[in-house]
Amino acid sequence: MENKAKLTIDSLSDNIGLARVTVASFASQLNFTLAELEEIKVAISEAVSNSIIHGYAEESGEIEIRMRVYGEQLEIIVKDQGCGIEDIEAACEPAYTTAGRMGLGLVFIDSFMDKFEIESKAAKGTTLKMIKIPAQEKKQIN
Amino acid sequence: MENKAKLTIDSLSDNIGLARVTVASFASQLNFTLAELEEIKVAISEAVSNSIIHGYAEESGEIEIRMRVYGEQLEIIVKDQGCGIEDIEAACEPAYTTAGRMGLGLVFIDSFMDKFEIESKAAKGTTLKMIKIPAQEKKQIN
Amino acid sequence: IGEIKRHLRDNNPIRVSRSLRDTAYKALQMKESLENKKSKEPNLNEIAEELGISREDIVYALDAIQDPISLFEPIYH
Numbered sequence A, B: 001m002e003n004k005a006k007l008t009i010d011s012l013s014d015n016i017g018l019a020r021v022t023v024a025s026f027a028s029q030l031n032f033t034l035a036e037l038e039e040i041k042v043a044i045s046e047a048v049s050n051s052i053i054h055g056y057a058e059e060s061g062e063i064e065i066r067m068r069v070y071g072e073q074l075e076i077i078v079k080d081q082g083c084g085i086e087d088i089e090a091a092c093e094p095a096y097t098t099a100g101r102m103g104l105g106l107v108f109i110d111s112f113m114d115k116f117e118i119e120s121k122a123a124k125g126t127t128l129k130m131i132k133i134p135a136q137e138k139k140q141i142n
Numbered sequence C: 001i002g003e004i005k006r007h008l009r010d011n012n013p014i015r016v017s018r019s020l021r022d023t024a025y026k027a028l029q030m031k032e033s034l035e036n037k038k039s040k041e042p043n044l045n046e047i048a049e050e051l052g053i054s055r056e057d058i059v060y061a062l063d064a065i066q067d068p069i070s071l072f073e074p075i076y077h
C-alpha cells in the first residue's frame, strides 16, 4: 500500500495548526497510538515554525509538506526556500538558537522520529526528512 | 488579510477524510459556526468523492484542493484531471447520476455554498470553485 | 477521567465547541477503557472503530481541545 499527499502553506503562524492537523490525519491511516500522533504533531509544529521564524524570518514564502506512507512507514518532508541553516551540526545541539529561543525544536524532532535528516543550503532553503514507524509494527518485526 | 494553502492528494477514498479535515481546519480561521463548518465538510467530501468515483473512475490520479481566505470569504477550488463532465447542466439536476448513485452531491454543494461554479472539459478534467462567507459577516454587511 | 475533565474545563479556549469537546472526551475515555481491557495502548484506528467516529474527526477534535503547553510537560518533568 502506498498513499501520498502534499500540503503547501503560506509561511504564517496561523497555518501551524493546519499543518499539524493535516499531517496527523494523514498519519492516522497507520496504527499510531494517540501518544505517537502527539509526537508527530510536535515535530511538525517545530519544523513549520522553524521555517516561518528562521527560514523566512517573518517574510513571506511557501512551505511544502510532503507526506507518504509505504509499507508501515510514515515519511514526512518539510521544505522551505528560506535563508538556510549555516551550521547544521551546531543547530542540532540542545539549547543552540540564533533567535533567543529555546533551541530544542530540532532536538524534539530527532527524539520523536525514527529517522531524521536535514539538508540545507545558505540562501536556498532547508529540507527536513523524517520517518516514523508505529511502535506496534516495530514489535511485530522483532 | 489573505492566507492560502493547497492540498494535493492521491485519488484514494482513504483521503476523503483528510481533505475534509484539512479544509475545515483552514476554514476555522474565519468566523464560521459549527453548522457552517459541517456544511463545508460535506461539500468537500462530495467534491472529492466525485473526482475519485467519476473523474478518475477508480483509476489513480491526483486531486488538488486550493483554499484561500480574503476579506471574510473562503474560496475553495477542487480540481481533477479525470474524464470531465459531459453535460454540466444535467449533472446539477437532483437525482441525476451516471453511476447508479444518489445524484445529490452537486445539489448539496450548491445549497451549502454562497457561490458555486463548475468548469469541465471531456478528457481534460473538472474544476469546482466554491465560495462561502460566514452568516455572521453577511449580517454585519446588511 | 476526573483529571482529564478538569484539565479540559480549565484549558478550553472559548472557540472550542461543545461537540468537539464531546468527541475528544469520548476518544480519551475509549482509550482508557481499551487500555484497561487489553492492557496495551490502543491505536487511533481501534478507538475510532469502537466509537464509530472517523479517525480524522478524532484527530481534529483532540487538536482543538489541546493546550499547547501541556505537550511539553512530559519532556520537562
Ligand SMILES: Nc1ncnc2c1ncn2[C@@H]1O[C@H](COP(=O)(O)OP(=O)(O)O)[C@@H](O)[C@H]1O
Pocket: A046, A050, A051, A054, A055, A056, A080, A082, A083, A084, A085, A086, A091, A092, A096, A097, A098, A099, A100, A101, A102, A103, A104, A105, A106, A107, A126
Ligand atoms: N528552517 C530553518 N531555516 C533556517 N534556520 C533554521 C531552520 N530551522 C532551524 N534553524 C536554525 O537552527 C537553530 C535551532 O533550531 P531549533 O532547535 O528549532 O531551536 P529554536 O527554533 O528554538 O532556535 C535555529 O535557531 C536556527 O538558527
Ligand SMILES: Nc1ncnc2c1ncn2[C@@H]1O[C@H](COP(=O)(O)OP(=O)(O)O)[C@@H](O)[C@H]1O
Pocket: B046, B050, B051, B054, B055, B056, B080, B082, B083, B084, B085, B086, B091, B092, B096, B097, B098, B099, B100, B101, B102, B103, B104, B105, B106, B107, B126
Ligand atoms: N469530478 C467529476 N468528474 C466527472 N464527472 C462528474 C464529476 N462530478 C460529477 N460528475 C458527474 O455528475 C453526476 C452528478 O454528480 P453528483 O450530483 O455528485 O451525484 P452522484 O455522485 O451521486 O452521481 C455524476 O453522476 C457524474 O456523472
Ligand SMILES: [Mg+2]
Pocket: A046, A049, A050, A103, A104, A105, A106
Ligand atoms: Mg525551533
Ligand SMILES: [Mg+2]
Pocket: B046, B049, B050, B103, B104, B105, B106
Ligand atoms: Mg457525487
